[in-house]
Amino acid sequence: MNEHTIRNVVIVGGGTAGWMAAAAFSRFLANGVTRVTLVESDEIGTVGVGEATIPPILTFNRMLGIDEGEFLRETAGTFKLGIEFVDWGGPGERYFHPFGFHGRDLQGVHFHQLWLRERARRAIPDISSWSMSAVAAAAGRFGRPAPDAKSAVKDLLYAFHFDAGRYAAFLRRYAERGGVTRVEGKIEAVETRPGDDHVAAVKLADGQRVEGDLFIDCSGFRGLLIEEALQTGYDDWTRWLPADRAVAVPCALPGEPDPFTRATARGSGWQWRIPLQHRMGNGLVYSSQFLDDDAAEAELLANLEGEPLADPRRIRFTTGRRRHCWNRNVVALGLSSGFIEPLESTSIHFIQSGIARLIALFPDQRFDPVERDEYNRQMRDLYEDVRDFVVLHYKATRRSDTPFWNHCRTMEVPESLTRKIDLFRGKGRVFREGQELFGTTSWVAVCLGQHIVPERHEPAADALDEEKVAAALAQMYEEYQAVAERLPTHAEFIERSGARS
Ligand code: FAD
Numbered sequence: 001m002n003e004h005t006i007r008n009v010v011i012v013g014g015g016t017a018g019w020m021a022a023a024a025f026s027r028f029l030a031n032g033v034t035r036v037t038l039v040e041s042d043e044i045g046t047v048g049v050g051e052a053t054i055p056p057i058l059t060f061n062r063m064l065g066i067d068e069g070e071f072l073r074e075t076a077g078t079f080k081l082g083i084e085f086v087d088w089g090g091p092g093e094r095y096f097h098p099f100g101f102h103g104r105d106l107q108g109v110h111f112h113q114l115w116l117r118e119r120a121r122r123a124i125p126d127i128s129s130w131s132m133s134a135v136a137a138a139a140g141r142f143g144r145p146a147p148d149a150k151s152a153v154k155d156l157l158y159a160f161h162f163d164a165g166r167y168a169a170f171l172r173r174y175a176e177r178g179g180v181t182r183v184e185g186k187i188e189a190v191e192t193r194p195g196d197d198h199v200a201a202v203k204l205a206d207g208q209r210v211e212g213d214l215f216i217d218c219s220g221f222r223g224l225l226i227e228e229a230l231q232t233g234y235d236d237w238t239r240w241l242p243a244d245r246a247v248a249v250p251c252a253l254p255g256e257p258d259p260f261t262r263a264t265a266r267g268s269g270w271q272w273r274i275p276l277q278h279r280m281g282n283g284l285v286y287s288s289q290f291l292d293d294d295a296a297e298a299e300l301l302a303n304l305e306g307e308p309l310a311d312p313r314r315i316r317f318t319t320g321r322r323r324h325c326w327n328r329n330v331v332a333l334g335l336s337s338g339f340i341e342p343l344e345s346t347s348i349h350f351i352q353s354g355i356a357r358l359i360a361l362f363p364d365q366r367f368d369p370v371e372r373d374e375y376n377r378q379m380r381d382l383y384e385d386v387r388d389f390v391v392l393h394y395k396a397t398r399r400s401d402t403p404f405w406n407h408c409r410t411m412e413v414p415e416s417l418t419r420k421i422d423l424f425r426g427k428g429r430v431f432r433e434g435q436e437l438f439g440t441t442s443w444v445a446v447c448l449g450q451h452i453v454p455e456r457h458e459p460a461a462d463a464l465d466e467e468k469v470a471a472a473l474a475q476m477y478e479e480y481q482a483v484a485e486r487l488p489t490h491a492e493f494i495e496r497s498g499a500r501s
Contacts, residue, residue: 010212014040017334018218019171026178052345072499075162081133095449098133100157116457141487190229223336233323248283252306268404388417396450428454
């Protein structure tokens, strides 16, 4: 073994990011050589929000061999089929961004192109009527698709809502069973190595010193290692995503939990509504330029559907990304690597994605700049792609009822987004580039839901026989409605599948 062999991995922080990393490392790096230690401070605590996810979380759970029923019981989790957006395109409007697909493509032509062509001929239902997830969500129903299912239920894609605190505790048990050592204490100093400025150790308030070869910075927004010690720099995206504050409060469930997140646009931001088994998670995300903290809290409390179950929590953030997620021997995961506000529930995915990429590029013998640069390139692309998709929701609005929405509607947006909007506005074209997270269904749902309506459809759609297309659309429509009617309600499914907490 040479002197650079990486044997001690130290994770700094025990929020969602820290324990997700610890759980994954306990599974994939527990080769008898690598030792994983996690340092966290009960006194500092965690952000504690972050309750909605997107479908790739299923891959993370499978990677770890986590049983879905146990996971939901332990985290009081529910199923999520997408996000209902209320009042975004204009007051009184709503649309659904589903997981999965809109319809099925015919002879290589995208379904939404056929829908656009049909819609030019006659009045037809909204495109979400051709999404299995959206139809099931509207009916409050859920079913787990069997891999060999023949019916449209196989088009039903899902993710979860869960209690973030319980999730971290669940992963902690998993990681500790897998050999991860937890050290409790507050880090007061970071020691760097003379010569190459790599982090050598963290020093705790009680005098302990934890040495490592590779450090994973999961310390939250402050970026204890990546920023405070290594001064990596941060790209601030507030000019495109003006929200910089949130206030969160749980309340009692008003009824059975819906199998979807709701995001309701408010005067200076938007409000989330995330149903869990035992409570509803709520929060208002807003811009401090347009709304003060007391008014935001009052607005949130006035819009709850049940009794508040705790005091409201105020959170400040700066939307953007760390210039290099991997700098020297420190890899930032979670909020220390950047934050795009929670509108599309992507932060936990950034963590998962960072972990998967780090495992794929793991520096077991020495730090190779080629691997580091590749990691940083992939994470930068992921952040920028998601940023553009989230900015789209703010830019594509007809709202002019408040200064905040006037600002969003008229703001400059990244050139990469302008190009995508123009392509969609022309002939409804969506191209998924590289490893982009949000594909055709997502862009189509948000663009159409917020009035970016293509002038025409693609010429390829005209090549198909009109009557055959109309018949195929009618058949798919009926199939989705019929399948949804046969599914159990969301609450029944949780009960029957043994997921009740
Ligand atoms: P934290 O939770 O802040 O954890 C930091 C850890 O570092 C803690 O354990 C702390 O004790 C430790 N630490 C810090 N300093 C020290 C020190 N000096 N010594 C020792 N330990 C230290 N994500 C989603 O995917 N879906 C959502 O719906 C969603 N909603 C969100 C809503 C809001 C308003 C916000 C702000 C975020 C949301 N997120 C969401 C993001 C999600 O909450 C985070 O990505 C996730 O919780 C990860 O946080 P973290 O572990 O990076 O940081």
